[in-house]
Amino acid sequence: MIATIPTPCKIQMIELANGVEGLSLDDERYRAVGLFFQVHGVPLGHKYLHAAELPLSSEQLWNVAQEAILPAITDYLLQWDRQFGVSGALRLQRLLSVDPIEKFRQGLVSRSSDAAVARSVSVVVCTRERPQALARCLAALRESSDESTDLVVVDNAPATDATRLVVAEFPGIRYKVEPRPGLSYARNTGIRFAKGDVIVFTDDDVVVTPNWLEELCRPFSDPAVMCSTGLVIPAELQSREQSFFEHWMTFHRGYKSVRFGREWLLSFRSAAPVWRIGAGASMAIRRTAFEKVGVFDTRLGAGASGCSEDSEFWYRLLAAGYVCEYTPAAVVLHHHRADAASLAQQMLAYSRGHAAALLVQFRRHRHFGNLFRLAVLLPAFYVRKLTASLLIREWRPFWLASAIGHVAGIFYWLRSKQDESNEVNEQAIVAEFPAELGSHSGEAL
């Protein structure tokens, strides 16, 4: 069992294309440093170091970086090479003859040339009463997108006009109010309001990196891909709570690109771990996908059950035979909840949303693995965590909140099942896409 990262921990991005210099911590406050290594802007690995392990000379840091990026860079290089169909002996020789960093650059260049032409893209940010975070998010979003990108902010059940005022500071960003509280309502409104063929979602607690949008849309050059997701790394690890979240609930899905399809979904005896596909804080979906399998389930998501509206949507996509692709080259930084009260609240919301989503998935697809996870695996997991919490006092409130959330999620679903108006709403939104509203949506719902 890995120990959680000591806080405060400094997060640092290191570009390896031009070599590295030595590393030392200038601020004595930090107890650890998280190094995220990238080559030509593509993230390939990370390593957390204790403050006592610093300083490192350039050669020592290079060793750390090299070991951290080896699995991912090997994966990329072998995969690119395989496409050319040359013999193993020649491939081995080629790999050894060039600096892997240079070879990686060549691979990136050849990859760019076969990328599809720019398509019309809308970015939807759903927010609720977090004007400061939103301003930070929108500023970064501006950097990542060009003039042609349609940027939309959906203000969810606003209590004040703070959000509207922030958006007004960014000319060209469109603003829309969704009075019904709930992230799914807001996202569905965003879908209706957006103009693009590809609709990209991100959250107000996220800061996107400059080539995020380009990378996130790259998988769409393959017509089978309906949804792409990206890498989410912590923007900061200042508090113990943020470290706890990054350790146990991380959005980090690794540095290797992964394709998910129907076979993957059906290859699990328990519920398919659809959350591994990515995070709703960084996902792009083709507009046609909503026509085919419906929109986000308004019973799920923040403001309703708590979360999992994104993963439940992916579940539907995969079940209908479409492909989701995780592409770690698209990077966003996420600000985790910083204090104990909001983390406990979030843990409760997450496990409640997850339990409700398992029931929704079971009911829709009759995949019994969802019930198995709900009734056996998760309770066993919470019992283990609560037992461990007896020893480790600081975990206690968070795992307790999770366990309570699990039970609450089941009751939430039972109640929402009686309230059929939710499903009616959902169909009403689907009905706004007249094209192709046929067998697909009927089958999916």
Next chain:
Amino acid sequence: MSNETALYRIVIDIGSPLPSVEVPAGYYGLGVFLRSRNRPIGYFHHRAEPSKVFSPGEFAELILERAGTDIIRSAFADQHPASTRAMPCVSVAICTKDRAWSLAMCLASLEPLQFPDERTTPAFEIVVVDNAPSDSSTKDLVQSSRAVRYVLESKPGLDFARNTAVRHATGDYVAFLDDDVAVDSAWFDRLAAALSTNPDAGGVTGSVMPMELTTRAQILFEERGGFNRGFGSRRNHQDAIANVSHPCDAGMFGAGCNMVFRRDLLLEIGLFDEALDTGAPLPGGGDLDIFYRVLRAGKVLVYQGSMAVYHRHRRDYKGLRRQMWTWGQGYMAFAAKTHQTDAANRFRVRIAALGSFVFFGRMAIGSALGRWKHEWTFGLAAWEIGGAIQGLAGEYRRSQRRINAILSRHA
């Protein structure tokens, strides 16, 4: 013990064109040792039928599949050659007891490193410590060798011998080798590289690869994980973002048959614990203890995977079983000692010991059900657990009493 598992040991230099490879009759697969620019870069097993032939293309595919990251690491190393460096001043200490034939092999592997390129002054000093010998064969062997010093330690026990070696060594660093290993031809060069990159290192450990893969016991040992900890380079520090039990899971840092320490550091932290590694009653744990104490002194312990030695594993199943017992026992004796002496890390030691029992237990159940990786048997897992229980049940204190008796006899 049937020979149906013997693997053919093949050394491949990936820099030159690959040969086509045939698994000879009587062998049931390959043990592939990859090298590049005369240093070890990778090692893997591949089971195959006798007389199966791999074309160069197929063999390259196999290498890419099984050792892809090692190949890329090697390509990195080619592009980032280390800076030129001064040779460190090293004493190589070999502690031995009544195994002159084995020691001869170890010394033979060191000689070309000690006198490279027709040099007449040795690149490092060799000290052989003869531990409570029953005849003069070791002494005779050493005296017939060039530039090897002979030291007698009459108190029986590996750590008595190691401490004697430290006192007699003249180098800044003391490298400890067992008498049943042969060093790789790049061993000294890679040690020098590790010390040049990490001038602050308190110690360096390296990889331990199998010298032969002829019996089932030897292959089982390797596939259990052996001593192999990869070919990369790492800096271990007592503070790290690692397991909760770090640094009490000291087996991760290296093995006693291939370890190097700063001499002044060893003297400063009070040398090896003579109550561990005592031979028959408690033959293990001394290496774990010294790794742990070097880290606890706040020093960096570097792992240099390319600094390799080849170890002759026990050939027979009984010997392997004995080895497993020793491992469990040595680890728990070290844990019991640390629990007693290092109050600050008590919680970590408990977690580490508990974690080992969980691991051993899963291995035992898994192998009984036939579900554990490879062909590990319930018997071997059970012996490791048995050793562990004995190690925890006061073995360290009993060993201390035995050592005190030896000391008073030799006083």
